[in-house]
Amino acid sequence: MLVTGERFTAQHAYECGLISYIAKGDLDVFTSNLAAEIARSASSTLILGKRAYYQQKEMTIQEAYEFAGRVMALNFSMDDSKEGVTAFIEKRTPHWK
Numbered sequence: 102m103l104v105t106g107e108r109f110t111a112q113h114a115y116e117c118g119l120i121s122y123i124a125k126g127d128l129d130v131f132t133s134n135l136a137a138e139i140a141r142s143a144s145s146t147l148i149l150g151k152r153a154y155y156q157q158k159e160m161t162i163q164e165a166y167e168f169a170g171r172v173m174a175l176n177f178s179m180d181d182s183k184e185g186v187t188a189f190i191e192k193r194t195p196h197w198k
Contacts, residue, residue, distance in 0.1 A: 143181035143197040150176070 102109065114120045124131035139147070153172040157165040176182055181197050188195035 143185060143195070145179055145181045145198075146176060146185075149179075 111120065111123045115123050149172065153169065157168050160168060181195075184197065185195050
C-alpha cells in the first residue's frame with residue numbers, strides 16, 4: 102500500500118497480517134477499551150519492550166534473538182514482572198510500582 106497506493110479492506114489487511122484485529126461496531130469504544138487495557142499493564146514492561154523492539158529492528162536475526170533473550174531475562178527480574186506472575190498465581194489484580 103505504501104509503494105503502490107493500493108487500497109484494500111480491513112479483512113484483506115487482517116488476512117495479510119498487517120493488522121491483528123478488526124474492530125466491529127463503535128471504533129471509539131474499541132479504542133477506549135484497548136487504551137484502558139494497555140493502561141492496566143506495567144509501564145516498566147511496556148517501556149522495556151518498546152525500546153527493545155526499536156533496537157532490534159536494525160539487527161540481524163541472530164543478533165535480535167540473542168538481544169531479545171537478554172531483554173526477556175532482564176524483564177523477568179524486574180519487580181513488576183514478579184508482581185505480575187504472583188498476581189496471576191494468586192488470581193488477583195497486579196499492583197504495579
